[in-house]
Amino acid sequence: MDCATLKIGTPCNFMSSKGCSFNGGGCYGAIEQCNGCDRAKQFPSGVFCISCPDPNQKWKLGNCNLATHVKKVAVQNTQKVNPLKASKRSAR
Template sequence: MAKKNVTVSLEGAVKTDAGLTYKGVIMEPVVDQCEGCDRVVTFEDNTYCPTYAQPSIKWSKGVCNFATHARAEVDKTGKVKVNPLKASKRAARGR
């Protein structure tokens, strides 16, 4: 399936003292990690993400899942997290 190139604009957005208001949500400017993302839109000399209002929160725990320019890295150590309850049952059975 081919990807569609969709252009997103912030039509109807209003600049207020609190920030940019778009569809009833106050949007914050993008952070440095968002540079290069296809979703970033420029509005009055600032760049915003129309997908997520607070981009700094999306990047605080790792890679943003909406980012088109970055991918989350897979853990290569090979360790698998096991449920502690299941681990204790396996230990009791002798496995």
């Protein structure tokens, strides 16, 4: 159902005919780390994330997994290779 409280018109799973069921009846606003993210939208009631009701929780354990402005760094494969086994593998 579309939000009728803070993010008016945005589809939300917490909204029902009885009102907003999220923690106290409304979303928390975007935080400083959300600046530049495409999901942070300006509403008459302030700036909110259109994808999550509590941006602070998304950033609590590191980068937000939904952020559009954070580049993911590829993790290099640091696995050691046994040169003897590698040469046998390449010989096959």
